[in-house]
Amino acid sequence: MNRKVTVVGAGHVGATVARGVADKELADVVLLDILEGVPQGKALDMLEACPIEGSDARVLGTNDYADTAGSDVVVITAGIARKPGMSRDDLLQTNFKIMKAVTENIVQHSPGCIVVPVTNPLDVMCQVVYKVSGLPRERVVGMAGVLDSARMRTFIAAELKVSVENTHAFVLGGHGDTMVPLPRYSTVAGIPITELLDQATIDRIVTRTANGGAEIVKLLGTGSAYYAPGSAATEMVEAILKDKKKILPCSTYLQGEYGIDGVFVGVPVKLGAGGVEDIIEIRLEAGERAALEKSANAVRELVAVVGV
């Protein structure tokens, strides 16, 4: 294969992304972790699944960044995950230090790569990668909105008893308690859900979407979600490697778009070989705009705490 994807962090999310990329034969995969043996063991296990999946992807597990050299895309999932009762923001200081160290290593070995941060708190971690790496903003694109909208699509499809393939959901803002699901732009076969569901049901779906991560953390008892986050990051990797120019909600560094400047927030972007090739601005109502600004300010506050 002539493409290379590195996944940093061979935990629950990292292994799920690595497997998704290998199964879909999108690229050769390097899985890196600080734990010795774990990335090697998981990578070998995935490699041995490839004959069954019909994939000739090579999967390598390592503790050495030299093996990641020349990666096209680097997905960062290294860090600690939430425990019950913790918010994503509680992970801030620990994951900041991990993110900084990981970023320095990946840009040294893959200066041309596109980085997809997944570690939480997501938008702040994107800002850390962006500032520490010195990469152009197009090449740092965070995974959050794809996951949040997948959760919303799941709930819409279940409520209306329709195929998930008919659903489309729009979620803006930071990946946290202030995320902004947009029912007006969320559709079933092109029909806005505001035409199909009553307000109380929509409110219920919106609340469940915003609490989607916490719902799973509570059920698991230890650790946080990884199947849907893994699928979401894989979709982004696919959009980049295949230059699909797919419009997806992603965390991106805004420079005046939506009236927001100098901070990573989730908005619809066009994702292709160049990374974020365009930022799609949609018209927001006053309430939606205020919610997005509130969300951006919540990210800003955390950015100030770590000082990037």
Ligand code: APR
């Ligand atoms: N370099 C490389 N890997 C690291 C480092 C580091 N400096 N520090 C920690 N790790 C690795 C851990 O060894 C572990 O294998 O990151 C992995 C994290 O895996 P899990 O604990 O299983 O966490 P996971 O559920 O995968 O979540 C990772 O993604 O969705 C977010 O909120 C989630 O921030 C969390 C991250």
